[in-house]
Every structure is written in C-alpha cells, then in structure tokens.
Amino acid sequence: MLEVVMALALVTMLVVMIGAILARRRGMGGGGANLEQGSLYITGVSPLPEMTGEHFVTITGTLTGPSVTGKVVYRRFVWDAAQWPAIGDQLVVAYPPNNPGKWVAQHPGLR
Numbered sequence: 001m002l003e004v005v006m007a008l009a010l011v012t013m014l015v016v017m018i019g020a021i022l023a024r025r026r027g028m029g030g031g032g033a034n035l036e037q038g039s040l041y042i043t044g045v046s047p048l049p050e051m052t053g054e055h056f057v058t059i060t061g062t063l064t065g066p067s068v069t070g071k072v073v074y075r076r077f078v079w080d081a082a083q084w085p086a087i088g089d090q091l092v093v094a095y096p097p098n099n100p101g102k103w104v105a106q107h108p109g110l111r
Helices: 002-025
Strands: 037-044 054-064 071-080 090-095
Touching: 037 071, 054 090
Parallel strands: none
Antiparallel strands: 037 054, 037 090, 054 071
C-alpha cells in the first residue's frame, strides 16, 4: 500500500514539474507578461491565395521598438484573405524584450 501512495506522489510531482516547464516556455510564467509594443515594417509576405477565407501566411519584416532597432523577424499565422498583408504595410506588434522573434501582430485579419 505504501508503494502505491509513493508512486502516486511521484507521478503527481512529475506532472506538476512538466506543467511548470511548459507554462514558462509559453510565456505564462512570472516574467512573461512584460511585453513591449513596437512596429513591424513588412518586407516579405506569402502570395495572396485565390480562395477566400483563412489561410496560412508567412510574414517577414523589420521590427522596431523600445528595446529593438531594426531586427529582421518572421512568423507564420492564420490570416483572413480579405485583409491580406502586403509588402510596405506597417503592423503594430507586441514582443517580449528578451526575445523579439516571438512577436505577435495586432491586426483584425489575424486569427
């Protein structure tokens, strides 16, 4: 009986540790809420699909903000084809200061 209780305690501790590690990687841990706001000048974008609706888009651009000056970044999103981004567009973005490559666009076409 004691062996079963110990095994359950070990499994519970393992699950809690894995959950904490995953939460920290996703930015939900203590310091993840300190996002900075910046802008992204789009220098490259996937071709506009022929069909309407949501499609994957890859955006490349130059990110500038309070702690970043001209960093080239890219990301892939699901985007509404009716509001497809274009080269030369400027997007408002949020990013963690220690990792600007994890930027997120704030745009109505983004899903």
